[in-house]
Amino acid sequence: MKNVEHLSGELRQAFIRLIAKYTGLKIREREQAALTEKIFLRMKALKLAIPEKYYLFLEEITIDSFKEWRKLAVLLTNTESYFFRDQGQFNVLRNHIFPEIIKRNRNHRTIRICSAGCSSGEEPYSLAIVLREIIPDLDQWNLVVFGVDINQEALKKAEAGIYTSWSFRNFNVEIKQQDFLVINDQYFISRQIRQMVKFLNLNLVKDALPQSSSQLRDLDLIVCRNVFIYFETSAIAQVLDKFYHTLQPLGYLLTGHSELSGQNLSQFQTQVFPESLIYQRL
Ligand SMILES: C[S@@+](CC[C@H](N)C(=O)[O-])C[C@H]1O[C@@H](n2cnc3c(N)ncnc32)[C@H](O)[C@@H]1O
Incomplete structure (x- = not known):
């Protein structure tokens, strides 16, 4: 059976470049499988079936895509912190x-x-x-x-x-x-x-x-x-x-x-x- 949650290597790299451009975040090799999951999670929330459409949505310069970036950023960022760190x-x-x-x-x-x-x-x-x-x-x-x-x-x-x-x-x-x-x-x-x-x-x-x-x-x-x-x-x-x-x-x-x-x-x-x-x- 075809794995429905699959991104082609090319599209995944395009997402990685787009994320770096928009947030500065570097997605490392070992984080790529988790990235795919996060992308599909957001697509599900938006009722989108095709990852290319999600990519194009993120690329838009609209209020909606701005809001979507804020939601995706919640999934992409590591928020580890504590008082008087260092x-x-x-x-x-x-x-x-x-x-x-x-x-x-x-x-x-x-x-x-x-x-x-x-x-x-x-x-x-x-x-x-x-x-x-x-x-x-x-x-x-x-x-x-x-x-x-x-x-x-x-x-x-x-x-x-x-x-x-x-x-x-x-x-x-x-x-x-x-x-x-x-x-x-x-x-x-x-x-x-x-x-x-x-x-x-x-x-x-x-x-x-x-x-x-x-x-x-x-x-x-x-x-x-x-x-x-x-x-x-x-x-x-x-x-x-x-x-x-x-x-x-x-x-x-x-x-x-x-x-x-x-x-x-x-x-x-x-x-x-x-x-x-x-x-x-x-
Ligand atoms: C690991 S936490 C560090 C928290 C705190 N500075 C500390 O040292 O304990 C990293 C924080 O950077 C934020 N961050 C990552 N990319 C960002 C960006 N492009 N703009 C603003 N904040 C960002 C994350 O959301 C996250 O909350």
Whole structure:
């Protein structure tokens, strides 16, 4: 019997190229069987029988195809995250980068930070917790931590701000009590921290950056970790250029370790700390 859920090699490669172009995501050899399943899952939801039709639909530039990409992206992305992931990098932020940003902005008291590829919110909330800790007169500041992600389901979870202990693999219990209400192994983020973070559904590859309408511009820091590991090299370069234009001069970019190896970083100066490198916009 003919396997109905089959993509020809040629069509599968065309899907892989289209996905890389639209989302930056690199589909590896070992992920190709799962990709086929995901494509057929979406086709079923759309009541489409022919994969070529689904491909053509994704290629369209319409509101409907835009919405479909958001649904497909939910299936394609890995949203693994937890609070204070990589303590060393958080130490660099807490001890060196945030104090400098605070000093630099003390006159106009505005700080704008972005967690790019924020998944279900653990990263931007961790950043907000550190900022709340080290800025005593926080209510006098105009401070926003943006959390942006292509995955709308992860963002719903982020907006809700409710976690289980699995999101605290790396977390100090004392801070947990201060910033979360804990009921039956459910952790509700405090109102104060929740209000510091603004979530946006954004595709780093396709959507425009900077965005004056959403204040996603002149940023002091972009944290983009464990995102580029899933990207095609050319997509990383594309997003890196957008980050450059979205940071203010002397603004910082923090990625996961070696996620920028092989990239042209001539627009940035690299600062070296024992725990991590961090890039500063020239
Ligand atoms: C593994 S998670 C990393 C979460 C967090 N930064 C951390 O390090 O814990 C990667 C996130 O990047 C997001 N992502 C992947 N491609 C994206 C794109 N083109 N635009 C925006 N977000 C993207 C995924 O949806 C996912 O939530």
